[in-house]
Amino acid sequence: MNAASPLTASPATPSTFGTPAALVSCVDVAHTYGSGVTAVIAVHGVTCRVLPTTRVAVTGPSGSGKSTLLHLMAGLETATAGTLSWPGLGGHPLARPGRVGVVFQGPSLLPALDVLENVSFPLLLAGHSDQDATRAARESLHRLDVADLADALPQELSGGQAQRVAIARVLAARPALILADEPTGQLDHHTAALVLDVLLQAADELGAAVVVSTHDPVIARRLPTQWTMRDGLLLTGTALGHTAVPATAVPDTAGSRS
């Protein structure tokens, strides 16, 4: 849990009895890169929660803070203000690898490992045996329809193949929350649609929540909930079973990035 400052805004919809615990909860969360005159506020005063099985598309222009918000949710960045917690996951995601899966924007496969090894790697990190990890990795590759690429090295894959393998790596660990940062940003429309199909279908099978950041409205419309970000602020958010609260309106004079 991050508690950089006291809460100044209440969650729009407090948890009620019987409501499942949020996988990730952000209360007035901010993240600033650097300090002093060179400081860049990437995320500012964001309050939101992601409940199990949620499907959210985070949209907004480049530099609006989408990626930083996802990285904060994944525990890969630290909030410089506000409170960040993962009540539905039982603690920080990095403490027990596999509960949150991240699909990165750029190439994220380990270059020296082949596809099968890449996919089984998070499972091994989580302490699974070689056999279990390999079996799960093969199943995941099969689900993503890239089983025939098991022996290939990342440098031998096309962009779409690499992204499918990255998704397979996430799914192999059977996460409760999938955070996909512009997963289709480097793909053509057709491939992008296919990749998203696979991602959502697999998430359905696993019962995982999905948060996808994208600046592509077509992709965003594929998900039932859209959050919009601009200059580090989360402006809107409506969806069934989850809430996003527009942050306190603070003029952003220090710039923003994602």
Next chain:
Amino acid sequence: MITLWIRGLLRRRPGRLLSAAAGIAVAVALLASLGAFLAHSQATMTDRAVRGVGIDWQVQVQPGTDPSTVTRTVQVTAGVAGSATVSFGTSDGLTATTGGSTQTTGPAVVLGIPAEYPALFPTEIRTLAGTDTGVLLAQQTAANLHAAPGDTITITRAGLPPMTVTVAGIVDLPLADSLFQKVGAPAGAQRTAPPDNLLLLPTDQWQQIFDPLAAARPDLVSTQIHVRLDHQLPADPAAAYTSVTAAAHNFEAATTGGAVVGNNLGAALDAARADAAYAQVLFGFLGLPGAVLAALLTATIAASGATRRRSEQALLRARGASATQLIRLAGTEAAITGLIGVAIGLAGAALVGQLAFGTASFGTTPTAALIWSCGAAAVGLAIAAATILLPARRDLHSATVTSGRATVARPAYPAWARYGLDAVVLIIAGLVYAATSGTGYQLVLAPEGVPTIAVSYWALAGPAMLWIGAGLLTWRVTDLLLGRGRPLLNRALRPLTGTLAGPVAAGLSRQRRPLTRAIVLLALAIAFAASTATFNATYAQQAEADAQLTNGADVTVTQAPGTPAPADRAANIAAIPGVRAVEPVQHRFAYIGTDLQDLYGVRPASITQATALQDSYFTGGTAAGLMTTLATQPNSILVSAETVKDYQLQIGDPINLRLVDGRTNQLTTVGFRYVGVVSEFPTAPKDSFFVANAAYVAAQTGNEAPGAFLVDTGGQNTTGVAHRLETMLGTSATVTDITTTRQTVGSSLTAVDLTGLTRVELSFALILAAAAGGLVLGLGLAERRRTFAIATALGANRRQLRGMISSESVILAVLGLIAGAAAGAVLSIMLVKVLTGVFDPPPSVIAVPWGYLGIVTAATILGLAAVTVAAARTAGRPAIGVLREL
């Protein structure tokens, strides 16, 4: 564009640039240091050769030529600093009556020397007893005649009545061999030893005795003019030799055949030429591998950034950069790296010179230092071009934009490995070794009197091939272990990496080439350090053995001629503080046929308590074995190889020697049995001598008086003990200590301050070993920061990251150290064997510097550990930040 690129390089990739510059700096510093040291060494050799010569020229006045004419020519010859006319007369024999007995010698040489002679040639005559002017009797002649200062000597003259003189002093002529040379005679026609009987008279007295003989028998007298030159010579012994020889020829021409020059200075420089050539060879053997290693280190450092460079190059090409522009960028990077490396290297060399020798130029002339600095700088720039510019150029021509983006190349087996080049190279090394360890092989051949000198540089090929072969073999074995041996690697890494052993082994296996290069480099650096250190340690061991041989022991007490040692002398010496053991040694003169040789009577059971006997001193048995023979068969005797050859002796042959009987003072025949050959023995001369059982000699001659006492101090405070002994013994004995002897013995090669060279070389070897491990590993890990960042983003904890990183370090350390130790051991043996000519005496065992080797190992492991810890700490940074930066 170039400025922009370089600015970016300096700001964003300073590590890559400075690491490559550091490799170049090591090569430049090593070459500049060793080169300046070599130049200084050669100057030292010339200086030492000059100082070792008593009389620079012995000008033999030819029969029928007026000596005064030649003297005048000498005086007007350029470069002559002083001269003295020395008269030689031959007597039929000398007689002395002392202690009631009369002793007569065989033919004797009587010298007439002017009063200024000792001042002009101070090393020629050393006074042992009495005064240093007047009638002086040589030590051995005094022993033969039982004469002492104050005794009367009768000089017999052919066809003339004898004359008598009164002895004023007993002297030793340390340089008698050259003094009594046959001037102008070829080496084979020289007398084998100086005359046994020798008397020195003031010129006036000599003229009174020998002028009448000169009139009657001019063949029995001669005149020499001894010349001292001003020694304004070139620093290089070879150039100095040529200069002095030319001057001597010029002088001979000026006398139009009236004189022949015995060019002692030329002969000394002649010998120093060989030593200078040895020094050059040493430079080649010990210095060049270090420079090559530094170049390889630079290449490896540059290669560790090759993936990134190819990727950058591909990006630039994709954005429209032309081939010429890319070459220019690489050229500028190479030039900047080279210049930084050269600047640091030359500054480092100056610092090393200052620390090791007290001067930045290693004591050599500014010109020589400048030449070597320029040479080293050129090599540094060449290394930069070869390791940075050439690979970039090659990539440009062979790689495509797509392949440039590849980060994991499928390792292809190189052609040399397919054709077994490593085996071929090792076989050649073996053949060269076999040839160089055969009998009759000489690394340096400097025929006496001939200006040319032959150095068998091809012998360098042996160790060089072994070094290369060891490197290639290490590559092959490592590649095999990391490639096909992946299952083994997987199992070996499990204790470090746990469940991640599989992917870690797979990653190491696929990216094994950089690791393999690092292992080869580390192995070569360790081998270089080990072989250099072993050679130097063995050299030091043999230099010490040489000093031991010359001095006999830590401290040696030699009885003055005619002064027998009292019976309790050994006990008195043993009572001196600091003395651990005392060993009396008899010194006699023994006739074998008509040849007079030194004979040493030793106590075989206890001699080694006070001095060291090496197996290499003997032929036909070990030192211990032959001492046991002397003890169990008291009449056995060890003989020099020359005597064995001259008298055609076979093991077991009886030998009858004539020694002075202590009871009658007459020669008596003593029977011995030849059991082995001795070539070196403590206190013994370089030429022929005998070693026998002291108790047997004493029993046969009725005289057990020792001639010397070998004193062991455990190597501690030898000068202090020597001083106490001098105080106790006064003029009855001469005391010498090994510390003083060390500074005066040996060839001009041993005079070279190898301690300084050793310090320089071993420091560089240590740096190279540590750098080969730590730097290369660190750069390799830095290039894979992205991998560690992704692993962190996927949930790898600190322990898992440490395991991934340390597995690489452990493999590098284990394989590098094992391969280095093996190659170093074999290389050391070969180096010592090939360079046997450098050692005096040749070593019977190789000295292994365990302490230094321990430091090298520790430095390597510490370097790797430090890099591992630093890399693990860096890898623990927030992954997203790292991924964003890369």
